[in-house]
Amino acid sequence: DAGITQSPRHKVTETGTPVTLRCHQTENHRYMYWYRQDPGHGLRLIHYSYGVKDTDKGEVSDGYSVSRSKTEDFLLTLESATSSQTSVYFCAISSDRVGGYTFGSGTRLTVV
Amino acid sequence: AQSVSQHNHHVILSEAASLELGCNYSYGGTVNLFWYVQYPGQHLQLLLKYFSGDPLVKGIKGFEAEFIKSKFSFNLRKPSVQWSDTAEYFCAVNAVGSGGGADGLTFGKGTHLIIQP
Numbered sequence: 001d002a003g004i005t006q007s008p009r010h011k012v013t014e015t016g017t018p019v020t021l022r023c024h025q026t027e028n029h030r031y032m033y034w035y036r037q038d039p040g041h042g043l044r045l046i047h048y049s050y051g052v053k054d055t056d057k058g059e060v061s062d063g064y065s066v067s068r069s070k071t072e073d074f075l076l077t078l079e080s081a082t083s084s085q086t087s088v089y090f091c092a093i094s095s096d097r098v099g100g101y102t103f104g105s106g107t108r109l110t111v112v
Numbered sequence: 113a114q115s116v117s118q119h120n121h122h123v124i125l126s127e128a129a130s131l132e133l134g135c136n137y138s139y140g141g142t143v144n145l146f147w148y149v150q151y152p153g154q155h156l157q158l159l160l161k162y163f164s165g166d167p168l169v170k171g172i173k174g175f176e177a178e179f180i181k182s183k184f185s186f187n188l189r190k191p192s193v194q195w196s197d198t199a200e201y202f203c204a205v206n207a208v209g210s211g212g213g214a215d216g217l218t219f220g221k222g223t224h225l226i227i228q229p
Binding site: 031033035040041042043044045048056058090092094100101103104105106 | 121146148154155156157158161202204215216217218219220221222
């Protein structure tokens with residue numbers, strides 16, 4: 001769907017373990033974003049990237065880190081997963097940051 | 113920083129009823145405005161967007177929205193809803209200009225719309 005793929009689609013992990021989610025795009029877009037979606041909160045920005053090795057924090061970045069070593073890949077890492085990080089995670093891409101944003105299909109993460 | 117408020121968290125309508133979902137934003141500068149729809153179990157899809165020009169914007173599936181700058185509003189409308197419109201609807205904004213835009217979209221909390229046959 002519009003050249004953006006998230007993996008895995010579903011994951012169950014234990015509290016305290018590290019977890020990495022991957023967002024892969026084939027659109028060569030400069031901007032990439034990680035959001036989390038929780039009932040009653042809508043979507044909240046975790047981290048974003050404006051180029052290779054250029055990243056910055058969003059609204060809810062605590063407990064998360066990101067990396068972007070290639071244009072096409074944006075990785076989100078939960079350094080030590082907690083139950084409060086149980087959520088659906090969406091990646092988004094944009095060519096010019098103020099234009100259209102395309103979202104991936106999401107990763108449903110459950111931390112037990 | 114910008115913020116978005118969606119007035120109705122849950123809306124239940126019958127088929128063929130008219131729909132209006134409220135959205136207000138808070139930001140002192142110029143914004144781009146979006147409405148997204150999320151069908152059950154799916155990702156977000158763009159319904160429509162406003163950047164500039166005619167404040168009445170038409171989107172897909174018969175939806176439209178009107179930007180009223182003086183009211184900081186961008187309400188979504190549809191004259192006659194269908195059962196297939198059952199979904200979650202999100203209003204979002206993106207600041208334009210220096211210092212804004214790079215940090216993506218700011219979303220409202222969403223409106224869960226249920227259309228009864």
